Amino acid sequence: xxxxxxxxxxxxxxxxxxxxxxxxxxxxxxxxxxxxxxxxxxxxxxxxxxxxxxxxxxxxxxxxxxxxxxxxxxxxxxxxxxxxxxxxxxxxxxxxxxxxxxxxxxxxxxxxxxxxxxxxxxxxxxxxxxxxxxxxxxxxxxxxxxxxxxxxxxxxxxxxxxxxxxxxxxxxxxxxxxxxxxxxxxxxxxxxxxxxxxxxxxxxxxxxxxxxxxxxxxxxxxxxxxxxxxxxxxxxxxxxxxxxxxxxxxxxxxxxxxxxxxxxxxxxxxxxxxxxxxxxxxxxxxxxxxxxxxxxxxxxxxxxxxxxxxxxxxxxxxxxxxxxxxxxxxxxxxxxxxxxxxxxxxxxxxxxxxxxxxxxxxxxxxxxxxxxxxxxxxxxxxxxxxxxxxxxxxxxxxxxxxxxxxxxxxxxxxxxxxx
Numbered sequence: 001x002x003x004x005x006x007x008x009x010x011x012x013x014x015x016x017x018x019x020x021x022x023x024x025x026x027x028x029x030x031x032x033x034x035x036x037x038x039x040x041x042x043x044x045x046x047x048x049x050x051x052x053x054x055x056x057x058x059x060x061x062x063x064x065x066x067x068x069x070x071x072x073x074x075x076x077x078x079x080x081x082x083x084x085x086x087x088x089x090x091x092x093x094x095x096x097x098x099x100x101x102x103x104x105x106x107x108x109x110x111x112x113x114x115x116x117x118x119x120x121x122x123x124x125x126x127x128x129x130x131x132x133x134x135x136x137x138x139x140x141x142x143x144x145x146x147x148x149x150x151x152x153x154x155x156x157x158x159x160x161x162x163x164x165x166x167x168x169x170x171x172x173x174x175x176x177x178x179x180x181x182x183x184x185x186x187x188x189x190x191x192x193x194x195x196x197x198x199x200x201x202x203x204x205x206x207x208x209x210x211x212x213x214x215x216x217x218x219x220x221x222x223x224x225x226x227x228x229x230x231x232x233x234x235x236x237x238x239x240x241x242x243x244x245x246x247x248x249x250x251x252x253x254x255x256x257x258x259x260x261x262x263x264x265x266x267x268x269x270x271x272x273x274x275x276x277x278x279x280x281x282x283x284x285x286x287x288x289x290x291x292x293x294x295x296x297x298x299x300x301x302x303x304x305x306x307x308x309x310x311x312x313x314x315x316x317x318x319x320x321x322x323x324x325x326x327x328x329x330x331x332x333x334x335x336x337x338x339x340x341x342x343x344x345x346x347x348x349x350x351x352x353x354x355x356x357x358x359x360x361x362x363x364x365x366x367x368x369x370x371x372x373x374x375x376x377x378x379x380x381x382x383x384x385x386x387x388x389x390x391x392x393x394x395x396x397x398x399x400x401x402x403x404x405x406x407x408x409x410x411x412x413x414x415x416x417x418x419x
Contacts, residue, residue, distance in 0.1 A: 004046075004071040005307075006064055008079040008088055009033040010054045011040060011371060013356070015287050016080050018042055021303040028071045032063045036365060046071060054084045064091055073097065078306045080299055082156050082280050083369070085109060099306060100279075107249055108279035111153045111182045114249065118274050121248035123241075125274035126185035126261070134170045140183045141167070147186040152179050157283065157369050158215040189263035191215075191275060193226065194238060195282045195290070197301055197313050198246035200253045205296055205315040208238045209323070210262070212391060218328060218370075223395050226284070227323040227379075227388045234270055238262070241272045249277055253310060255302040257282035284370040285324035285378050292354070293322035293380045322380050323387040325352070325394055329374040333366040335402040340375070342398045350390050352377035363405060374400050
């Protein structure tokens, strides 16, 4: 059996600790990465090849072909970022190596397939349908009512999500490149994300969090926060719902990032409806909060699954509460940071325990996802209320100034969270 393993890697920060997941002395571990992420490739790597983007299948395949010439056909291909899952699946198929195929991945990456699978399992969700053209969206809205939400079937990080309030808004769909889309009934309930491990039989460690603002708001220049939930009356129904979704989508072991609408039924009980799910560790600050606050490496568990191993994740005896905050740049990237300010909190518990803020003079690159943004903050505390207060305080007081790289006049952002 080959001891060559290829990793597709796009993070500049330490979202994943590959050297802990793979013995780089026993295996010849090679990396296909970007120039921006090259510095975070482990020094023990057998080799690294750079590509313009790790979701550029042509460039990745050329890099893997070159690595195969030097190190042999890979035994496994590992990709932990959602944007690289499709590329990794195709590479596995071309190489004939073990691991998830495109067909097996479809229920996690194609939102239409995903919703059909969960609907067949009886999991409640807003009405949905295929949206190949404006006529299909109009027909759906005439049956289910306005507003509706239209989004790419293979989108990530709320890319291309559009809310249409009436037939007059249909031309908005023409502003984005044509691609397969899904239309859904609009739901105004708050969005939660649930992260953890499904063992194939039951839930392993998991945490539920409520977004403060929405991912769509973030794409429109608003800050995005998240606070973990500690209400036992809500966690019980959320756990049961999560187990149903995880079993329906993946009877095998998998690390999940699930999103759901959480409202209140007429009888006062929680109303939980499916939004979408990812076959991977959650984005933003989720892998960091899990490691730093809970002592659990979800990225390591996802890597174990892709390596054909069974992850072992013991839950802590007592959970603390974590949270995070993302601040977008005040002008479109690429832009250069010209100034920032964040007053010290009255006590350490009233501020973030970690802040990732670009230095003055640093350029915020124009890349998708939640890593390369204006600023990132992580929080921990004894309760959801304490963490949320710290998030809101930081959001209210943080100031960031940036200037576009092309010499246009700069802008100043005051971070705020609408409630």
